[in-house]
Amino acid sequence: MDDEKSYSVDKIAPQPTIRRIPSYLRILYEYQAEGNQWISATDIAERLSLKPIQVRKDMSFTGITGKPKKGFLIQDLITSIRNFLGWTRASDAVIVGTGALGSALLGYKSFSHQGLNIVAAFDKDPDRVGKTIRGMKVLSMEELPELVSRMHVRIGIITVPSEAAQEVADVLVSAGIEGIWNFSPTKLKTPSSVVVQKEDLCSGLAVLSVKMGARHSNGEDGRD
Amino acid sequence: MDDEKSYSVDKIAPQPTIRRIPSYLRILYEYQAEGNQWISATDIAERLSLKPIQVRKDMSFTGITGKPKKGFLIQDLITSIRNFLGWTRASDAVIVGTGALGSALLGYKSFSHQGLNIVAAFDKDPDRVGKTIRGMKVLSMEELPELVSRMHVRIGIITVPSEAAQEVADVLVSAGIEGIWNFSPTKLKTPSSVVVQKEDLCSGLAVLSVKMGARHSNGEDGRD
Numbered sequence: 001m002d003d004e005k006s007y008s009v010d011k012i013a014p015q016p017t018i019r020r021i022p023s024y025l026r027i028l029y030e031y032q033a034e035g036n037q038w039i040s041a042t043d044i045a046e047r048l049s050l051k052p053i054q055v056r057k058d059m060s061f062t063g064i065t066g067k068p069k070k071g072f073l074i075q076d077l078i079t080s081i082r083n084f085l086g087w088t089r090a091s092d093a094v095i096v097g098t099g100a101l102g103s104a105l106l107g108y109k110s111f112s113h114q115g116l117n118i119v120a121a122f123d124k125d126p127d128r129v130g131k132t133i134r135g136m137k138v139l140s141m142e143e144l145p146e147l148v149s150r151m152h153v154r155i156g157i158i159t160v161p162s163e164a165a166q167e168v169a170d171v172l173v174s175a176g177i178e179g180i181w182n183f184s185p186t187k188l189k190t191p192s193s194v195v196v197q198k199e200d201l202c203s204g205l206a207v208l209s210v211k212m213g214a215r216h217s218n219g220e221d222g223r224d
Numbered sequence: 225m226d227d228e229k230s231y232s233v234d235k236i237a238p239q240p241t242i243r244r245i246p247s248y249l250r251i252l253y254e255y256q257a258e259g260n261q262w263i264s265a266t267d268i269a270e271r272l273s274l275k276p277i278q279v280r281k282d283m284s285f286t287g288i289t290g291k292p293k294k295g296f297l298i299q300d301l302i303t304s305i306r307n308f309l310g311w312t313r314a315s316d317a318v319i320v321g322t323g324a325l326g327s328a329l330l331g332y333k334s335f336s337h338q339g340l341n342i343v344a345a346f347d348k349d350p351d352r353v354g355k356t357i358r359g360m361k362v363l364s365m366e367e368l369p370e371l372v373s374r375m376h377v378r379i380g381i382i383t384v385p386s387e388a389a390q391e392v393a394d395v396l397v398s399a400g401i402e403g404i405w406n407f408s409p410t411k412l413k414t415p416s417s418v419v420v421q422k423e424d425l426c427s428g429l430a431v432l433s434v435k436m437g438a439r440h441s442n443g444e445d446g447r448d
Contacts, residue, residue: 011438012434012438013434014240015239015240015431016239016240018427018430018431018434019424019427019428019430019431020427021430022424022426022427022429022430023409023422023424023426023427026409047411048411049411084434085430085433085434085437086433086434086436086437087433091433099328099331100324100327100328100330100331100358101328101331101332103324103328104323104324104325104327104328105425106324107323107324107325108325108425110409110424110425110426111425111426111429114426114429114430115429115433116429134324154436155432155436178436178439179432179435179436181428181429181432185247185250185334187271187272187273193439195432195435195436195439197428197429197431197432197435198247199425199428200243200246200247200334201329201332201334201335201423202246202247202334202335202338203242203243203244203246203247204243204405204421204423205246205335205338205339205340205405205421206242206243206245206246206309206338207239207242207243207421208379208403208405208419208421209309209310209311209315209339210236210237210242210308210309210310211403211419211421212310212378212379212402212403212419213309213310214235214236215402215417215419
């Protein structure tokens with residue numbers, strides 16, 4: 001997931017910090033829904049089993065500092081995080097590939113709270129075009145350029161098999177997409193004006209494995 | 225994805241390093257399949273659009289050092305990486321929840337190359353039990369404890385809705401699972417002997433958003 005020029009964002013904040021921030025946002029919404037106005041770094045840390053110092057450090061990258069003894073005003077913190085992530089308004093996205101993974105992403109409820117608004121789904125398989133998946137009608141690839149351009153869609157999500165990924169990326173780029181979220185293992189060739197984020201589910205598996213290995217070799221619990 | 229005591233693995237290697245390693249392994253298999261015996265950090269870096277120094281640094285955590293002018297013997301590097309990740313033999317896993325995401329993971333081909341062997345799928349929905357998804361028969365939750373214990377399954381993958389995740393985690397823990405890969409947004413309560421890796425798809429989205437924002441505000445391409 002981090003293998004495409006990951007050093008770029010490190011100028012803004014360390015990647016583990018950026019990766020943790022959506023979970024902070026989730027906790028803030030929960031806390032707010034429970035009727036709270038204030039939250040402390042310790043509260044957040046407890047809910048996520050992190051160290052408070054880690055939470056404070058992460059928060060500092062979003063440009064907010066808490067008040068002694070009170071913590072953060074939840075609404076300010078939400079605004080600050082959403083500004084940091086550029087999630088002040090939802091980014092429209094299209095998804096290409098409506099197989100198992102594409103369908104799963106179409107149904108992923110968290111996206112709508114987190115700045116992503118999937119406006120259309122495309123597939124080149126004639127058997128899938130016209131079908132409705134999770135309330136969304138699957139469109140043909142031929143309809144992609146016009147829709148992306150008309151709706152000013154910024155993000156393309158690629159969930160096609162590896163061998164089809166480059167072709168899809170080319171279509172998305174020609175259509176004017178600014179960012180590609182690539183779930184295929186293919187390393188895409190794109191112009192430098194397009195941001196590519198590669199998602200590799202095996203990354204999480206690697207972290208799990210190393211944690212389990214560490215627990216075994218240390219006789220520790222591998223979580224601390 | 226990194227929000228569960230992520231500082232623990234940092235003693236072994238930085239998390240971004242661990243997260244990049246599966247993509248290295250993929251490149252190594254590709255290179256080997258093309259008939260090569262040696263690979264340089266520069267070769268790997270080029271295929272993944274990383275800096276060679278980053279690749280060398282990452283590799284050093286796996287305990288291998290290249291030969292000047294020749295690079296790494298591919299087979300040695302594969303062995304070294306697999307040892308580092310504990311992927312010397314595949315870990316057996318069960319998956320609980322056969323909705324869209326569970327089905328997608330059942331069909332994720334990369335897992336078999338990467339140390340994960342999904343041996344069974346479970347669901348509590350009677351409409352799903354007995355059906356075959358991607359060649360695997362869905363079993364009822366009642367069958368889980370006996371199967372996990374008999375097959376010494378080490379990893380449980382949770383792809384159930386948020387509200388059911390804790391109950392599933394409890395069943396997995398009682399059955400003797402050592403590691404949980406949690407795809408639900410729920411923060412699980414588990415004994416300290418069980419390693420939990422939380423997977424949050426919004427983490428990758430956050431990195432994409434920050435990269436796109438950086439490109440805009442700097443007038444740069446956001447990838448360098």
